[in-house]
Amino acid sequence: MPAKEVLRSWKTWVSLAGLIFLLWIPFSGIGGGYLQTLGFLTFLYVILSTAWNILGGYTGQISFGHASFYGLGAYTTSILALRGVSALMTMPIAGAVASLYGLVWGYPCLRLRGQYFAIATIGVGEATRLLMLNMDDLIKNNDLLKGFLQEGVLTGGATGLMLPTPPDIHAYALGFYYGAMGLMFAALFISWWVKRSKFGLGLFAINMDIDAAETMGVNTVYYKNLALMLSAFMVGIGGSIYAQYIFYIDPQTVFGFPMSIAMVLMPTIGGIGTLAGPILGAVVYIVVQDRILTANLELGALKLSLSTLHLLIYGGLLVLIVLFEPKGLLGLQKRLAKWWEKRGIEGARAKRVS
């Protein structure tokens, strides 16, 4: 697009205003830091959802095991940080560990197709969670491995790991707010770049028809694994940020199945396989989650806490989306735009006739 058109388009101005708003949030004091935390979580989830979308949306390999990368990222950072490594420095390591783990289970699992791959990933995700839950017990009697324990603790079992909190928590949180925002833009840039590159074209071809892609010279095994590793790397970094921001991790949270489901849900809500879909999905997911977890429903004498129902609501939402608008909110928006346009044309025609 020429520069003049860019300046004239409303989209440019809206996104610019949005960006300024996001940059201004920490200084606005709206909700006493509440909005800042919500913002941070949204950035984090946009990273996760964008990363999942590279494998699930572009390549069409639906993974229900991405929590394993998230957890590994979080644990790598925590374990190293507790042993004296600077937490920020552990981020690339966390990504690399998650990425390698992706190769380890991706190489066998990616041979499976469609729903069989999805089923296998559920198994991998749960197996990883259980492994991390019992890791300390597993290695404490092993002469070779028990050296990794620090005061009898590596992963901390069900109690999890606690990181020391920094002295100036506000400045720290502020730094993470902007840091996560930067990483989110980096993730979006990667997603955008993949989408328009040769790599992305190969991934889309695999998504549409893997046999035809193979016939046309796409090394499908290699590309699928590469997509998984890239996706795992980004999710691993997401996990690392989470651990550093929250200071406390345990297997049920970071390796839990709900985390995997969240990563499937967000791009699906927003629009799978698109660039903007995962952003939209993550925003909706975070806002809905935040509202639901604190909301109470009162029907006469019946009082329900919605927090117990939130997974049920997501399940219902997923069914509705898959049934009626498989392309998510972006698909819905396109459909509405088309309908609006058509109405306009018909309106004009009606006017002419009368």
Add this chain to the structure above:
Amino acid sequence: MAVMIEGLEVCKQFGGLAAVNRVSFQVHQGEIFGLIGPNGAGKTTLFRCITGVYPPTSGKIVFQGKDITKLMPHNTCVLGITNTHQVVKPFSDMTVLDNVRVGAFFGRGWARGEVKDATQEAKRVLEFTGLAPRANFLARNLTLPDRKRLELARALATRPELLLLDEVVAGLNPTETDMMIRHIRQLRDNGITIFMVEHVMRAVLGVSDRVMVLNFGEKIAEGTPKQVSTNPQVIEAYLGKSYAVTESAEG
């Protein structure tokens, strides 16, 4: 003439069923080699053995002096062998141009200036196959004849030396068939060796230099179209007696 591809006693077993049984063949550089036979004769399976979708159970396949028996489809594609699919397999949510660009990008590859070269090649191929006006359509919105052309275009974009055509004229009307045959001849004139499976006799016998006939996985005849169409065994197994009568009346 130089041998382009050679199969030596190629076998493919599915459990106890020998889909292809000790078939040997030679395709020469620059010829159009036809492969015919009744349904289930193993024609498509033989193609899949060549491209590497199903590695042969035993036997050997040599392409330009190189043993390709155990290679994967993407490897054989990079070497210069590609095929079209009997049941068309477009990338349905991609535009026609992008469909073809996949082949141009990944097939034989480009030394440099990849994006530009691949896109140019894709456009050239679309022009050749007459799909250029539909370049920005989604592949899912194409009619069957156009989808068949898209199969051909995608295969051509990989810049093959040996093109395996699996029933490219099936389902086309006579005019479209003639056009496809014209394309095939043109490709041969441009130096691409063609190995084609076809059920439409008018097409395959009219265009082929030599024809091989499979029945129940075994080779029962090979020769010029004329030799094959008058071979009593072939008439018995595949063509039918009435075909023999009309052929001799015409000829």
